[in-house]
Amino acid sequence: MSLLTDLVNQNLSDCTDKIIAEYIWVGGSGIDLRSKARTLSGPVSDPSKLPKWNYDGSSTGQASGEDSEVILYPQAIFKDPFRRGNNILVMCDAYTPAGDPIPTNKRCAAAKIFSHPDVVAEEPWYGIEQEYTLLQKDVKWPIGWPVGGFPGPQGPYYCGVGVDKAFGRDIVDSHYKACLYAGISISGINGEVMPGQWEFQVGPTVGISAGDELWVARYVLERITEIAGVVLSFDPKPIQGDWNGAGAHTNYSISKTGGQLQTWTHTLSLP
Template identity: 25%
Template sequence: MSKQRDFVLRTIEERGVKFVRLWFSDVSGTLKSVALAPAEVEGAFSEGIGFDGSAIEGLTRAYESDLLAVPDPSTFQLLPWRSQTAPTARMFCDIRTPNGEPAVADPRNVLKRTLARAAEQGFTFYTHPEIEFYLLKSKSFGPEGPAPVDRAGYFDNVPGGTAHDFRRESVNMLEELGISVEFSHHEAGPGQNEIDLRYADALTTADNIMTFRTVVKEVAISQGVHATFMPKPLAGQPGSGMHTHVSLLEGDTNAFYDAGARYQISQTGRRFIAGLLRHAPEITAVTNQYINSYKRLWGGDEAPSFVSWGHNNRSALVRVPMYKPGKGDAARVEYRGMDSAVNPYLGFSVLLAAGLKGIQEEYELPPEAENNVWALSDGERHAMGFDPLPTSLDHALAVMERSELVAETLGEQVFAYFIRDKRREVSEYRSQVTPYELSSMLDTV
C-alpha cells in the first residue's frame, strides 16, 4: 500500500472521521458525491466503488452503465464545515470501467489525457484562476431581479459588511483545506467578489476550483446569503469571469520566459498565445457553456468579445501581464474569456490543447492590440483582424461542431454529449417568453 493511502487510513482513525465523501464531476461540471463509511475506504482504494454511470449526465451510455469511482489519496482533506459535528473528509475520484480502464467521459480523465500529451513534449501546465461570483440576499428574486448584499464597487472596503466577513471566512476555510489563496477583494458589481487561487498544476487547480465552489456555497449558507457563479446574474452589471493565468514549465524552467524577448515572452510563449487566439472561437462553447455566458461576453463591462492579444491590455482576450524584470518564473499569459461557471477540467483541457497546437504548428503571433479594443469601430476591428467571438451559445456550438481540435481533446463521447446537451438548452431557451418581451410588447402590439 502506498504511503499516501497509509496516511489517509491513519488520519481517518486518529481524527475520528465518520464519513468520507468521494467527489467527481459530470460533464457540465456539477459536483457529484457519495459518502463512504471509514471501514470501506481501504477497499475503495483497491477496488473502487461501483455506481450507475448512466444516471450521471454524459458519463456513459445505458448499455455500458457500470462504472467505478476510485479515490485519489493525494486529494484527501478534512472538510472544515463538518468538523464540529461528524468529522468528514473528501477525496476526488478517477472514474474507471469495470476492467480498470479510465472512463473516456470522465472530465478529470479528459484533463489527465491532455496533460499527458503536454508531458510527452516536456511540458507541465500551470494555472492560476481569478474567480468572480456574486453574493445575493436570497436565491429568490422579484421583478427587479436578484438583490445583491451590498452596493459596493471595485476594491471597496466595507467594514462590517457581509462580503468582508464572507471573504475572510472563505479564505480561512480554503487554507484549512490546503488551498492557497493569493488575493481576495470586492469586485466592480454590487455584491460581486473575487478570490484568486495561487498557481498550481492544472489538475490540482481544477480540483481546487471544484472545492472552492463548494466552500463558497457552504459559507454563504452559514451566513444566510446566496452565492452564485452564474456568468451574468444582474442586468447592467459586470458578469463573473474566471480570468486564468497560464504557463508551461520545462522541468523547473518557465518555457514562456526569455529575458531578451519583447515583454520577456519566449517564442514558445508567443506560439502558445497564437494557438489560443486561432482556436478561441471553437473552444468558446466549452469555456462559456451556458446561454447566460454570452450575456457576459457581449454585455459590455470589460468582458473580452474579440479575438486579440495585448500587453497589459485588459480589453484583449489574451493579456500578457506586466512582467517583473529578471524574474523568469513570473512569465505567463492570461486568458480572459472563460467564465466562473466553466467545468474546469474541460476548460483547462481546451486551453492547453489550443496552446500546444500553436507550438506544434509554429503559429505566427498576429500584431497586438495596442488600443482599447472595445472603443474601436467594427470596421477598425475588422481591418486589424480582431474577429468577434461567438455571439451566442448556438453560434458557439456551430463553430465547435466543426473543430477537430475540440473533438480530439474531449473525446468522441464527451464531444457528442456536450453538443447534444447544449443544443437542448438552446431549444428550451428559445421556447421561453421572457419578462422583457412581455413588458415591451404586451400592451403595445
C-alpha cells in the first residue's frame, strides 16, 4: 500500500511538463456528477484554451444509443487537490455535436442571463449554504447512528463538539482544505441539526461563478467521501420523521441592496 500511496502522490512536475485535466459535468439526473481525465501538453489557466471533449451520453441518460455523442465545453478551471501540482479540475457543460446545449445543460441559459449588461451592472452576489448528510456505506444510515436504531434527540448536534455529537469531522475538514486549495470561495463549515449532517458555504461570489464553484465543491466532497468509504447524500429528507432535512439556503444580493446578502430560500436544492 505504501507504493500505491507513493504513486498517487507523485509530483509529475519533477519529470514532465504534461498535466492531467479532470473534466467534470452534471449527469442526466441533474444532480449526479460525472468526470473523466485527459493528458494535456502543459499547464493551462484559461478555459478557452482547453480542448473540447466528448462522452457517451447514452451511458449518462443524456442521449439515445443511436446518437450518443455529447460534447464537453470547458467553462472554469480549478486546481486539483487530489493530484496536486499543475493538474486541474475543469467544470464543463454539455452540447450536441451541432453545438446546441443538451436539455440537461442549465448552465448555458444561466450564462446568457448573467452576461446581459443589465445583470452585470447589478453585480449579483450569491452565498450558498449547502447542507448534506454522510451515510454508512452498506446500510445507507447516517454515520454515528446505531445500525437500525436512532441516536439521542436533536439539540446537541448543531455546531456540536465531541465524540458523541460530531460525526465525520475528518471528512468535513478535508473537504474544507481541499476547496481552499482548489480556489473555491468556500467561506465556512458547521455541523447541522441532525447527527451525521453538515453544511458548507460557498461565496460570496458573483454571477455564474457561484454555480461553477458550488458544483466543483460538491465534486470534491464526492471524491473525499469516495476515499473515506462513506456515502454522500444531498437528499432533502434523508431520514423520515422528526429529523432535520437538508437543503441550501441561497443568499442573494445586488447593487440595489447595498451589498447586504438576503436569504432567498431554505429548501432550494440546486441541481
